[in-house]
Amino acid sequence: MLRQKITPPEVASVRSSSKGKLRIIPLGGQEEVGRNMTVFEYEDNIVILDMGLQFPEEDMPGIDYIIPDTHYLRGKEKNIKAVILSHGHLDHIGAAPHLLPLLNWPPVYASKLTLTLVKKRLEESNLTKYLKAREIQSANETLVFGQMKIGFFEVSHSIMDALGIVIQTPFINIINLGDWRYDLDPVSGPKTDFSHLAKWNTKTAPSVLMMESLGSTTDGSQLSEREVLNNIRNIIVKAPGRIIVGAFSSMIERVGQLINVAEELGKKVALDGYSMKTNMEIAKEIGYLKFKPSTLIDIKNVHDYPPQKIVIICTGAQGEDRAALMRIANGDHKWVKVEKSDTIIFDSSVIPGNERTIQRLKDSLYRQGADVIHKEIMDVHSGGHAFIEDIKLLINQVKPHYLLPIYANHYLLKEAAKVAESIGFPKERIFVLDNGSVVEIDEQSLRISKEKIPIEYIFVDGLGVGDISNVVLRDRQLMSADGMFVIIAVVDTQTGRVKGEPDIISRGFVYMKDSKDLLRQARKKIKETIIQSTVPGAEINWVYIRNNLRDKLGKFLYVKTRRRPMVLPVIVEI
Numbered sequence: 141m142l143r144q145k146i147t148p149p150e151v152a153s154v155r156s157s158s159k160g161k162l163r164i165i166p167l168g169g170q171e172e173v174g175r176n177m178t179v180f181e182y183e184d185n186i187v188i189l190d191m192g193l194q195f196p197e198e199d200m201p202g203i204d205y206i207i208p209d210t211h212y213l214r215g216k217e218k219n220i221k222a223v224i225l226s227h228g229h230l231d232h233i234g235a236a237p238h239l240l241p242l243l244n245w246p247p248v249y250a251s252k253l254t255l256t257l258v259k260k261r262l263e264e265s266n267l268t269k270y271l272k273a274r275e276i277q278s279a280n281e282t283l284v285f286g287q288m289k290i291g292f293f294e295v296s297h298s299i300m301d302a303l304g305i306v307i308q309t310p311f312i313n314i315i316n317l318g319d320w321r322y323d324l325d326p327v328s329g330p331k332t333d334f335s336h337l338a339k340w341n342t343k344t345a346p347s348v349l350m351m352e353s354l355g356s357t358t359d360g361s362q363l364s365e366r367e368v369l370n371n372i373r374n375i376i377v378k379a380p381g382r383i384i385v386g387a388f389s390s391m392i393e394r395v396g397q398l399i400n401v402a403e404e405l406g407k408k409v410a411l412d413g414y415s416m417k418t419n420m421e422i423a424k425e426i427g428y429l430k431f432k433p434s435t436l437i438d439i440k441n442v443h444d445y446p447p448q449k450i451v452i453i454c455t456g457a458q459g460e461d462r463a464a465l466m467r468i469a470n471g472d473h474k475w476v477k478v479e480k481s482d483t484i485i486f487d488s489s490v491i492p493g494n495e496r497t498i499q500r501l502k503d504s505l506y507r508q509g510a511d512v513i514h515k516e517i518m519d520v521h522s523g524g525h526a527f528i529e530d531i532k533l534l535i536n537q538v539k540p541h542y543l544l545p546i547y548a549n550h551y552l553l554k555e556a557a558k559v560a561e562s563i564g565f566p567k568e569r570i571f572v573l574d575n576g577s578v579v580e581i582d583e584q585s586l587r588i589s590k591e592k593i594p595i596e597y598i599f600v601d602g603l604g605v606g607d608i609s610n611v612v613l614r615d616r617q618l619m620s621a622d623g624m625f626v627i628i629a630v631v632d633t634q635t636g637r638v639k640g641e642p643d644i645i646s647r648g649f650v651y652m653k654d655s656k657d658l659l660r661q662a663r664k665k666i667k668e669t670i671i672q673s674t675v676p677g678a679e680i681n682w683v684y685i686r687n688n689l690r691d692k693l694g695k696f697l698y699v700k701t702r703r704r705p706m707v708l709p710v711i712v713e714i
Contacts, residue, residue, distance in 0.1 A: 160287065162309050164579040165593055168192065168208040169547045171575050173354065174231035176547055177208040177239075180307055180314070185286040186219045188246070189305065189316060190226055193234030193600075204600045207235035210242055212593045217244040221285040222274075225250035226318030227295075227302035228257040229390050237265050238600065247272040249283065251301035253392070256422050276303065296323045296332040298524030300393050300428055306340060311583040313340040315538065316350040319547065321526045322533065325364035327397060335537040346541030348586065351534065353545040353556035355525040362530055363522035365394070371520055372485065373401050375513060381447040381481025383407075384510075386457030386465040388488050389415035395453055396420075396429040398487075402451040403435045410439045412464040412476075413455030440475045447481055457488035459497030469504040480509035489523040531559045542586055543570045544579070623648025624706040625697060627666055627689060633713050636674030642666045649697075649705040658700055665696050682711055 162182045168175030174194030180187045194206040213220065223246050225233050233250075236258055240248070248258065248271060255273050262268045276292055283290040289308040296302070297319050307314040315337055322332040341347040355362070376383050383402075387395060395416070402409045411417045423429045442450050456463030465484075467473040478484075484505055490498055505512050513520055526534065535543070543565060545556035550572070557570045571586070573579065576593035579586065626645035629638050642663050646652050652659060669692045673685045689709040698704055 160310070160582075162312060162314075162581040164314070164544075164581070165212065166546070166573055166575055166577060167210065167212065167593070167595065168194070168575055169231075170553070170573050170577070171550050173548060175206055175208050175235075176232050177235070178316070178350075178546075179212070180288070181219075182288050182309060183286055184219050185221050185288055186213070186216060187221060187285060187288060187290065187307070188223045190232040190318070191223060191235040191239045192229075192231040194231065196599075205234065207238050207598045207600060209595045209598050210239055211596075213243060217246070220244075220246040222246065222283060222290075223248045224290070224303075224305060225254050225258065226304070226316075227251075227297055227299050228254040229299060229319065232318065233258050233261070237261050237267060241267065241270070245270050245272055247274050249274045249276055251276050251303055252426060253299070253301040253423065253428060254303075256426055257419070260418065260422060279303075293337070295320045296326070297321060298388070298391050298394070298522075300423070306337070308340075308345070309581075311345055312581045312586070313342075313345050313347045314350065315340060315347055315540065316546075317352060317534075319352050319354075319524055320534075321362045321522075321524055322530045323362075323364050323522075325366045327365045327369055333537070334534055338537065338539045341539055341541055347538070348542040348544060348581070349535070349538050349540035350544045350546050351531070351556065352525065352547040353531070353552050354548045355523070355527045356531060356545070356548070356552050356556035356559055358527040360527050360529055361533075362525070362527050365397075365522060368487075368520060368522045369394075369397050369401070371518060372398065372487070375483060375485065375518075375520070376401060376405060376407070376451065379448070379483040379511075381479060381483065382442075383451040384465070384468065384476075384482055384484045385451065385453045386455070386484070386486050386488060387416075387453060388457070389413060389419045389455050391487070392419055392423045392428065394487065396423065396431070398451070398453060399429070399431045399435060403431050407449050407451050408437045408442075408445055409435055409451045409453060410437050410442050411453055412439045416453065416455045416464075442475060447479070452476065456501075457486050457498070458490075459501040466501060469501055469508075478505060478508040478510050482510040484510050484512050485520050486512070486514035487521050489521060528559055531556060532563050535560055535563060535565060541569065545570070545572055550574070622703040622705045623650075624708055625649050625662075625693070627693065627707065627709045628712065629666055629670065629689075629709070630712045630714055631670060631680075631685075633680060636670065636676070636680050638667050638670055639714065646705075649703065650701070661700070662693065662696065665693060669693070682713065685709075686711060 160183045165179040167177040167179060169177065172194055174192055176190045176192035178189045196205060220243055225248065233254065252275055255275055259268055259271065262271055279292045279294055281292060287310055291306045293304045295304045295317050302318060304317040324331050385398060399409050411420055442452065454464035456465030459466055468476050468478060471477060502512060543560055545553040553572045557572055560570055561567050571588060576595040578589040578591045578593060580589045624647050628643040630640060631638055644659055644662060650658065666689065669689050670685060673688045674680055686709045690707045693707045694704065
């Protein structure tokens with residue numbers, strides 16, 4: 141793990157006569173939580189920071205996740221000198237298996253844990269052999285690409301080996317912390333302090349702070365790891381039965397601490413959830429976690445020990461359908477059923493958009509008599525993102541010349557700007573960007589260009605990447621909202637008349653046994669529409685018939701029901 145802080149070189153060591161221009165282009169992460177990817181372009185050199193994914197929203201049925209749109213980089217692959225990954229969370233590395241091949245496999249720079257997690261994701265697609273991995277072993281390392289010099293510094297987050305970067309150019313210094321927080325009372329390592337970054341703001345080369353802003357509406361400061369761990373330890377000590385902890389699989393350090401507490405108290409730990417077990421194996425393999433092998437047991441063996449000797453750490457605190465905690469709550473888990481003596485801890489924050497799902501999960505566990513403990517009633521979780529007072533402290537420590545709030549929904553970026561203004565930061569030196577915005581910096585100024593890079597949603601659905609268009613998604617939304625109405629009509633190719641009665645299939649629209657009158661009227665409308673769509677003696681336009689059926693029946697059904705099912709006409713020609 142990185143423990144050293146970078147000491148910036150003297151600005152005088154960088155040429156100041158360059159007439160180049162630095163461009164900063166976010167391809168994601170400025171209008172949503174996730175999909176983080178930023179392009180830094182100076183002369184003929186391009187450096188990319190992060191390749192993250194975004195989890196789908198509730199109105200995106202069937203979509204696995206969304207990745208950044210890299211059309212801007214097409215034809216510039218030879219200029220890409222490095223992809224730097226700040227840390228191992230999926231919103232920063234999850235798109236790498238899809239994007240690295242598209243960009244002709246540029247070198248990837250990251251810390252040990254981050255690279256190991258990337259390699260694991262590439263293994264799933266048999267792509268590991270193409271990866272050009274460059275491990276950053278020390279925060280004192282410097283990368284040089286033309287007149288861009290890149291240094292690193294350690295960042296406190298909810299995963300080990302998180303890095304911030306400094307991009308030094310002849311006339312500007314860019315500071316990007318990735319995801320960050322303060323921990324002024326850490327379980328291990330030094331207190332978080334970013335004051336050393338103030339050295340990058342000089343008269344000849346002012347600094348730009350690109351500040352992750354997800355917690356910009358939450359008052360106070362983020363809890364320390366020590367306080368959270370002490371609270372959870374007290375719960376484990378007093379619990380009458382089993383402890384079940386729902387946590388993010390990426391919270392490797394926290395899970396490691398929980399295993400150590402259980403080991404100290406003479407308890408056995410069962411890990412459940414594929415990503416949870418995989419990440420813990422990776423961290424232990426590279427020496428980042430240390431505990432006795434005998435402390436861990438297989439989930440199927442939890443009944444071999446008294447309940448008060450068992451701690452289960454599992455995925456699913458976000459209410460994911462097939463994750464371990466949801467299966468336990470639903471009674472679908474093969475080895476674990478909820479018992480009234482169980483204490484269930486939600487050691488996680490709520491990802492925006494998951495509120496209702498998580499509430500249903502909590503309700504289910506409460507109904508089954510378990511003692512449920514979550515952030516709303518006790519401090520059992522500290523997130524990886526800074527709050528309002530942390531943001532104020534950061535700005536006062538770093539003292540940047542310019543501020544760019546990043547990595548959050550637009551309103552959170554605007555709120556971060558307000559926090560900065562509240563402590564006297566000049567409004568005219570704060571810039572809130574969109575995805576595809578182009579920031580241009582030269583020796584005279586920093587400005588947002590009138591140029592805007594088009595950014596589209598790139599959906600990943602199963603094995604398909606980018607083959608799900610907005611039209612397809614809209615169709616799925618339509619079907620999920622009002623169902624579908626399938627028409628099957630046999631039509632005489634000579635006369636254009638319908639043979640017999642059209643068949644109708646309704647799915648998610650109406651219950652056919654209770655809608656006989658509506659279906660009778662619909663069949664009549666189908667026949668009339670087909671007759672009106674043909675001219676006696678003329679060649680039949682089957683495409684026109686199908687389109688006309690879709691339009692006319694759609695309007696008819698809306699008038700009758702005030703619903704808009706997807707109408708799918710099937711014409712059988714005889």
